[in-house]
Amino acid sequence: MTVRVAVIGPNGTLGPPIITRLLEESSIDLTLLTRHATKTAQQYPLLHDKIVVTDYSSNPQLTQLFRDHGFDVLVILINRHELEPQLRLIDAACAVGGLHVLPSSFGVNTAELEVRRLPQMKEKIEMEQYLAAKAEKGEVSFTAVNTGLFFDWALGSFMIPQSQNQPFMIADAGTTRVSATTLSDIGCAVASAILKRHDPQVRNKFLFVHSTVFTQRQILAYAKEAAPEREFKVFTIDTEAAAKQAWRQYEAGERNMDSLRGMMLRTTFGLELGMFSEVANDVLGLKMLTEDEVKELVAKYARRSVGMA
Structure with a gap:
């Protein structure tokens, strides 16, 4: 069964290893959503016809885009400090219904009190709390993969x-x-989380790997x-x-x-x-x-x- 996956914000550090791994899965139909189509096309020439310029600021446009493409999974790789775009993406996923989200959680364990005090973790914590609350209401499901360095x-x-x-x-x-987790292993973890998204050990979980x-x-x-x-x-x-x-x-x-x-x-x-x-x-x-x-x-x-x- 085909899984329609959107990778959102593919131009950063994690884009290449995650996209490379997802392309190895024949069951995954991959689309790249980006604000910078030229840069994305240069980085992923084999996917030039699967690149969609996306406005993260418009909830109606995001919702319609997700519906039109029939996405099953969103992999969000935009900068974790960009809180508002992440919340809009989550809201659009909730509006469509039935989507599974892998948020931009890669990194440290925000359950630790001293980590939660860090100013640079503020947006990540708010996003994770927002997503978890939506999942608790049954509006969306998620898997947050934390990788350390x-x-x-x-x-x-x-x-x-x-x-x-x-x-x-x-x-x-x-x-x-x-x-610490290698970039290639991060790609493997994401692919596995997508394919196992209905597994109770994966669905609506904060998972840690190294x-x-x-x-x-x-x-x-x-x-x-x-x-x-x-x-x-x-x-x-x-x-x-x-x-x-x-x-x-x-x-x-x-x-x-x-x-x-x-x-x-x-x-x-x-x-x-x-x-x-x-x-x-x-x-x-x-x-x-x-x-x-x-x-x-x-x-x-x-x-x-x-x-x-």
Whole structure:
């Protein structure tokens, strides 16, 4: 039976791995909804005839669009800080009825009290509460997939410095365990959640998955092993002090992500809230990475930073 799936906001980090995985499922009929058709067409040329320019600000237009295409599932990938568009998408799904929503929940566990205090989590929490309330009334169903850090993205973007002049950041002792999921595994989790959306273990659930659980010291050791000719300078940050400074900046009116970074470092690495104690890997069919597979991923970015193949 064909499942009609709309991926909304496909141009970000999670778009490619999720869309690539969904295209592997013959039962999924995929449509991309976007505000930037040219960019989307360039990124997904094979889907050029399945791209629909969408106005997220109009509830009537969204509702009609969902009806016309007969979507069964919405995968929302727009920026989690864009609260109003997400609420409109949920409202349109409710108006049509019978839709299953995978919201833009990827990341941390917002059930943790200290996480809920973070200003940068405000929109995500409001969206999740709104969606859960609609589901409780039977207007829509959902599966929220929380993944921890995007592992390979994090390794390549900030965990392993790409320059000899940049230090390797260690938060506190660097021994706090953190959950992380590779981009490809996120794609697999989404595909599985779609196909199992009627399963009581999946339907109207907040599910947590991870590909690995790591510490910063572990990643540093693997990087040194992979690139022994490189000197890794280490910079240690006190997460409690960083969080206090971040709150001072926030209260003084500095609301950019850089000024809020210390808060997230504290909750993830200082308060040990970055590791999921219970995961649904078995439910969604995800396997943990082996130690050798983790080393291979780390080596890819450690060697790239010094120009090795």
